[in-house]
Amino acid sequence: xxxxPRTLFDKVWDTHIVTTRQDGQALLxxxxxxxxxxxxxxxxxxxxxxxxxxRPDLTFAVADHYVPTxxxxxAVPDPEIAGMVSLLADNxxxxxxxxxxxxxxxxxxxxxxxxxxxxxxxxxxxxCGDSHTSTHGAFGALGFGIGxxxxxxxxxxxxxxxxRPRSMLVHIGGTLGPYVSAKDVILAIIARIGAGGAIGHVLxxxxxxxxxxxxxxxxxxxxxxxxxxxxxGMIMPDETTFAWIEGRPRAPKGERLARAxxxxxxxxxxxxxxxxxxxxxxxxxxxxxxxxxTSPETAVPVTASVPDPxxxxxxxxxxxxxxxxxxxxxxxxxPLEAIGIDRVFIGSCTNSRIEDLRSAAAVLRGRRAVxxxxxxxxxxxxxxxxxxxxxxxxxxxxxxxxxxxxxxxxVGINGDLVSPGERxxxxxxxxxxxxxxxxxxxxxxxxxxxxxxxxxxxLTDVRRLGKG
Amino acid sequence: MQTxxxxxxxxxxxDRANVDTDQILPARFLKKPRSAGYGGFLFHxxxxxxxxxxxxxxxxxxxxxxxxxRNFGCGSSREGAVYGLLDGGIRCVIAASFGDIFATNAAxxxxxTITLPEAEVGRLRDRLRAAPGAMLIVDLPAQTxxxxxxxxxxxxxxxxxxxxxxxxxxxxxxxxxxxxxxxAFEERAAREQPWRLPAPEPRED
Numbered sequence: 001x002x003x004x005p006r007t008l009f010d011k012v013w014d015t016h017i018v019t020t021r022q023d024g025q026a027l028l029x030x031x032x033x034x035x036x037x038x039x040x041x042x043x044x045x046x047x048x049x050x051x052x053x054x055r056p057d058l059t060f061a062v063a064d065h066y067v068p069t070x071x072x073x074x075a076v077p078d079p080e081i082a083g084m085v086s087l088l089a090d091n092x093x094x095x096x097x098x099x100x101x102x103x104x105x106x107x108x109x110x111x112x113x114x115x116x117x118x119x120x121x122x123x124x125x126x127x128c129g130d131s132h133t134s135t136h137g138a139f140g141a142l143g144f145g146i147g148x149x150x151x152x153x154x155x156x157x158x159x160x161x162x163x164r165p166r167s168m169l170v171h172i173g174g175t176l177g178p179y180v181s182a183k184d185v186i187l188a189i190i191a192r193i194g195a196g197g198a199i200g201h202v203l204x205x206x207x208x209x210x211x212x213x214x215x216x217x218x219x220x221x222x223x224x225x226x227x228x229x230x231x232x233g234m235i236m237p238d239e240t241t242f243a244w245i246e247g248r249p250r251a252p253k254g255e256r257l258a259r260a261x262x263x264x265x266x267x268x269x270x271x272x273x274x275x276x277x278x279x280x281x282x283x284x285x286x287x288x289x290x291x292x293x294t295s296p297e298t299a300v301p302v303t304a305s306v307p308d309p310x311x312x313x314x315x316x317x318x319x320x321x322x323x324x325x326x327x328x329x330x331x332x333x334x335p336l337e338a339i340g341i342d343r344v345f346i347g348s349c350t351n352s353r354i355e356d357l358r359s360a361a362a363v364l365r366g367r368r369a370v371x372x373x374x375x376x377x378x379x380x381x382x383x384x385x386x387x388x389x390x391x392x393x394x395x396x397x398x399x400x401x402x403x404x405x406x407x408x409x410x411v412g413i414n415g416d417l418v419s420p421g422e423r424x425x426x427x428x429x430x431x432x433x434x435x436x437x438x439x440x441x442x443x444x445x446x447x448x449x450x451x452x453x454x455x456x457x458x459l460t461d462v463r464r465l466g467k468g
Numbered sequence: 469m470q471t472x473x474x475x476x477x478x479x480x481x482x483d484r485a486n487v488d489t490d491q492i493l494p495a496r497f498l499k500k501p502r503s504a505g506y507g508g509f510l511f512h513x514x515x516x517x518x519x520x521x522x523x524x525x526x527x528x529x530x531x532x533x534x535x536x537x538r539n540f541g542c543g544s545s546r547e548g549a550v551y552g553l554l555d556g557g558i559r560c561v562i563a564a565s566f567g568d569i570f571a572t573n574a575a576x577x578x579x580x581t582i583t584l585p586e587a588e589v590g591r592l593r594d595r596l597r598a599a600p601g602a603m604l605i606v607d608l609p610a611q612t613x614x615x616x617x618x619x620x621x622x623x624x625x626x627x628x629x630x631x632x633x634x635x636x637x638x639x640x641x642x643x644x645x646x647x648x649x650x651x652a653f654e655e656r657a658a659r660e661q662p663w664r665l666p667a668p669e670p671r672e673d
Contacts, residue, residue: 018653019646023626041502041548080499081499083499119666121663123664124664131545145545147572148547150576152640194539195542196485227543229567231568250669252662252663260663295486319483411495413498430488430544432491434514
């Protein structure tokens with residue numbers, strides 16, 4: 001255990017070590033285990049070994065990946081997809097696990113609803129069989145994704161063997177410009193360090209540009225830590241965090257909350273604490289960004305042009321760029337703003353919270369989309385809030401579809417797909433080949449940028465379009 | 469799980485960086501039960517797109533080793549990507565780096581991941597392209613790869629990961645041996661930091 005000045009990560013890690021093995025691996029106690037439909041493999045492993053869920057009180061199941069998001073009351077046409085939703089309900093019921101299923105007033109995307117319900121708190125360990133579990137680091141929790149075998153391990157033991165990761169500080173000083181959002185910040189970070197740049201590391205984001213972000217923005221940042229290869233991403237808890245948590249259904253209350261906040265104030269990284277690596281970015285230099293390729297590391301300012309592999313010195317990298325341009329159907333040198341799109345998707349665990357919907361609606365107010373588009377709130381509470389604020393009316397008046405909570409077109413396994421060859425302006429986290437559907441072409445961007453693209457039918461610098 | 473000791477097999481080069489788990493196993497196949505076999509879904513859409521996909525070339529038929537580039541297995545935590553590789557006959561992936569979650573999933577299922585410097589994996593791929601169908605010998609206990617020219621390349625691997633692969637350990641059993649320590653830890657945490665437990669669910673009116 002480290003002594004002397006410690007990082008936020010050190011403090012959370014150290015307080016969760018149950019025991020350390022001779023080879024240096026630590027048995028880490030898990031405070032929250034989140035499940036979605038993909039957990040069926042892990043439940044099958046548990047059943048096969050005749051094991052039970054050790055701490056159902058710390059385990060929460062959410063239907064999100066496979067749920068219909070266009071009309072949840074309608075029957076799911078594909079029996080295999082419907083079966084995934086009911087299988088989760090069955091597994092949760094058999095093991096006494098709280099299940100947020102279809103029709104539950106709190107249902108939504110797992111990484112949206114756990115914070116919303118007050119289940120995610122500073123200083124906790126949070127795991128889920130989903131790589132975007134890094135989202136929960138926005139609260140100063142240590143959240144990371146695991147595979148099915150590790151899910152089964154946590155179900156059976158409420159702990160995980162882990163080797164201590166390395167640490168990296170990403171400091172962003174200065175102030176973000178108009179229309180530059182948390183999404184642009186994290187895209188700039190990934191472009192800077194690369195899609196594998198943070199492998200084996202836990203990131204901590206710091207600096208004035210991070211401090212000034214809302215919890216929604218911080219969640220967007222931490223959510224995409226995995227797209228830089230990081231094990232997790234964390235932001236120190238502060239007054240913004242505590243205010244957001246207070247009053248959430250499952251958060252501590254009264255005297256217990258006061259004691260919690262006192263403890264949480266001790267979590268931030270100590271002065272003089274050392275990181276294995278440090279990276280610095282200037283907020284002023286970050287522009288509204290879009291990706292041109294099939295990795296999030298291909299993010300560039302929207303004012304740029306499609307890069308030319310001929311200018312790449314490394315022949316291996318030039319070949320890989322050509323493969324990406326071929327898949328994306330793009331010609332080197334084309335200004336990004338000249339690229340036409342076929343549809344927009346606003347949603348996902350990255351950008352489906354109320355602030356995201358507000359920023360998209362601010363651009364769309366009084367305007368019409370010239371392409372098809374889907375707006376999917378991250379949770380039923382977000383949807384209700386959007387309706388109270390009239391945002392649903394703005395989306396519909398603009399000609400976009402406003403649906404119900406779930407992962408939807410980010411991963412497409414509920415059947416909401418981008419058609420082959422179609423180009424989608426998307427607020428999601430992955431522009432991987434086939435991610436939104438076979439041969440679909442994805443450009444990642446912020447909600448405001450996606451809204452601007454909907455209005456013009458092209459990738460568009462939202463700063464030029466303005467609020468209208 | 470399958471154990472891993474030594475392997476002598478055809479190795480196929482895969483030149484792309486950042487091969488994500490969506491490519492390895494497209495999401496729409498993830499709802500299949502494990503018993504269905506995932507081999508038919510391995511690189512499903514990429515193989516439809518590219519007639520020259522390495523695993524479909526006659527020379528690389530029966531390949532059990534993939535030599536990739538940097539950041540192999542990045543992205544989604546889906547263990548189905550590992551099932552696809554194993555069911556598709558792949559027992560070992562050599563790359564310049566791996567997505568952390570993928571590498572853990574691989575080790576838990578008997579798929580060996582070997583990390584070598586970027587220049588070294590590049591050389592290996594060049595060698596395999598020059599002599600399609602050439603074999604590599606992977607010796608996990610000795611931590612060596614023997615290339616088609618008989619050159620020996622040493623690799624590093626976490627000692628516990630190595631032991632799990634060689635012995636096929638179920639680590640839940642190992643953890644359950646620590647369950648008393650776990651219970652004591654939880655009891656102390658609940659006493660000293662009661663806020664760590666979820667508050668009771670508010671009753672609906």
